[in-house]
Amino acid sequence: MQRTRFGDMACSIARTLDVIGEPWSPLILRNVMVGIGRFDQLQQSLGISRKVLTERLRWLVDNDVLERRQYSERPPRYEYALTVKGTELCDLLMVMVRWGDRWTAGEAGPPVLYRHHACGEIGHVELHCSVCDRPMDVTGIDILPGPGAAITT
Amino acid sequence: MQRTRFGDMACSIARTLDVIGEPWSPLILRNVMVGIGRFDQLQQSLGISRKVLTERLRWLVDNDVLERRQYSERPPRYEYALTVKGTELCDLLMVMVRWGDRWTAGEAGPPVLYRHHACGEIGHVELHCSVCDRPMDVTGIDILPGPGAAITT
DNA sequence: AGAGGTCGGTCTCTTCAAGGAACCCTCTCG
């Protein structure tokens, strides 16, 4: 993947990408999210090389997005599960799904649907403002420098 | 970057990644979003290789996320701007920012802030259900197969 | 006891993209 490390940039997007920006990482996360958390399951369901899967899982565990836990003592068997940090990354996946559904799903329609427990309906995610709860997107905001800002051109 | 093409998978996450999953693409988008849309500006502000920048821009234009437009006739000068499809990708960036702020910003605090026009306050994005408008995250939904689903293990 | 299967990886080899840097063409300005 990239050789330029994004982790040191003064940009939350870059730092997020540093954690899950490498190819396959979001798909691994998606699978763990739906309960596919064992090495062989992941490898087969994604068609990823075992070597790369090993690297990604280790990286995600080191970055506290996944945890590796032993679910069987004898024989020793492991599975990967989301941490809290990883669970919050699923927001990102749901927004990806939404965009992919809108712009790339084609005739067949969306491959998965979400049923929201709170209302029982099939819905999708929308972005709202944390302060006023009304819809929020890039056309309705001003972008201002924050405390952690570096000088940006 | 990845050699496995994600575009043909029956998964909206994979198809979204096919468009903007390559390293640098989200950062290019972010810069175009804040008005840094010229080749040299992008190259300098990101520190990306000119070759890779050329490739990414061409890919994003071909995928209708950016458009290349001439803003000066003589001398011919071009800039890149978001299409509607690209503008909607900014939702994704805002969610990335939110996660990065929460989990990677450290002491310094978030590098950018959003002021929401609707309420005038500094806020961040939250995910709400499109049907009932209440908060929605991965712990509060059932994931069901949709019309475009393939058999998933 | 041996054969075969599963799980969770490691190792090796090849190919192809990222990074870096030099080069190029057109146009403008002094």
Next chain:
DNA sequence: CGAGAGGGTTCCTTGAAGAGACCGACCTCT
């Protein structure tokens, strides 16, 4: 005229992705 900016293209080197073989611990079946 030369210098400089804008917007790339070309070339070379390095290193990650992909494919697939291999491995060791453990279980089950006969």
